[in-house]
Amino acid sequence: MSHSINIRIAQQTSYDVYTGRNIWDKVIAYFESHYSGRKLFIAIDSRVDKLHGQKVQEECKRYFQSCHVLQVPEGEESKSIQQWSLLQDKLLENGVERSTPLLAVGGGVTGDVAGFAAASVLRGIPLVHMPTSLLAMVDSSIGGKTGINHSVGKNLIGAFYQPDAVFTDIEFLETLDRREWIGGLAEMLKYAAIRKPALFDQLEQAVEAGFKPSDQWLALIRESAQIKADIVQEDVHESGKRTWLNFGHTFAHALEKWAGYGNISHGEAVFTGMIAATYFSKMLGSSVEEIRFEPFKPLYNINVPGDETIPELIQVMQSDKKVKEQTIRLVLLKKWGAPYLKKCENELALHDSWKAAFDALR
């Protein structure tokens, strides 16, 4: 007699991303209706803490009697095993319970490390993201990827862990540096390229109007967050469509790694990579033109390497974690808004794409 045990893993739970300006009333109402305990942990980026920490605590104390602040030092170095371990210590030593929520306030770094801490302590506590950088608002706070870096590579340790909610308050952007705006903008340009080409013109207008938390930017942030949400919902564990979000990124990761992390910003590398991927697409017969990125070029101050570095860059690409069976896989465009995944065995085409991007940026 055969016998089977059916194990049903719950389908993806759903959660809301709230966006607006000064949305604290909404945040507090959410806390009141979702958490019965009166204790909260706040993991907050150290710079954001200096600028907004007092306000964040005052607001949270409208509902929570105890708000325990865990500062996450600003910078990518905080996405480390040590920082993750420190967060575990602080959570456990300060009486975290299975139902105690953790509010992650900061950019992608804080969201990723605090998210992973929430995913792992007591096998998972409630997590709420409050993204404060443009990149975190349009990208990292959505989709449930959490994690830390390892000396072998970036983002190699982590978990898919969905938050209960995301609260995106553009008021935080008031204090965001221009360089960080431009980093987030690169991901928004990516959404224009892979999903909604009309965003190119809208982003151009918003940039002209200036980097400030305006209604214009709010609308674009909402639209970008929606695109990311749509794509991750279609592919929660990154096996298919979610790879489209890597448009320009295979080139970008190689450039960042080659230059040494920090010497070229992620946004600058993504911008360069998108031009290269667009050129590659054009070589395969697509109607897309790199010129589409031209209006944004003056924003990205890229120290373009010499063409003699291109073979090294291609070698770095071949060691990317997204390389399967030694073949580079690129996200290319059939036309604007229509991405596809392509195995790339043609080194010459890669070389020409790098060169086209470098020429465009010189």
Ligand SMILES: NC(=O)c1ccc[n+]([C@@H]2O[C@H](COP(=O)([O-])OP(=O)(O)OC[C@H]3O[C@@H](n4cnc5c(N)ncnc54)[C@H](O)[C@@H]3O)[C@@H](O)[C@H]2O)c1
């Ligand atoms: N989980 C995901 O799906 C996902 C997606 C994309 C990127 N990421 C990760 O996100 C990270 C990058 O995120 P990031 O660009 O937000 O970096 P970040 O968290 O380092 O923030 C960038 C800088 O902006 C500062 N900052 C943030 N908000 C501010 C504010 N309101 N005012 C003033 N300064 C502010 C921070 O202190 C920091 O110096 C990377 O580690 C990347 O791997 C994750």
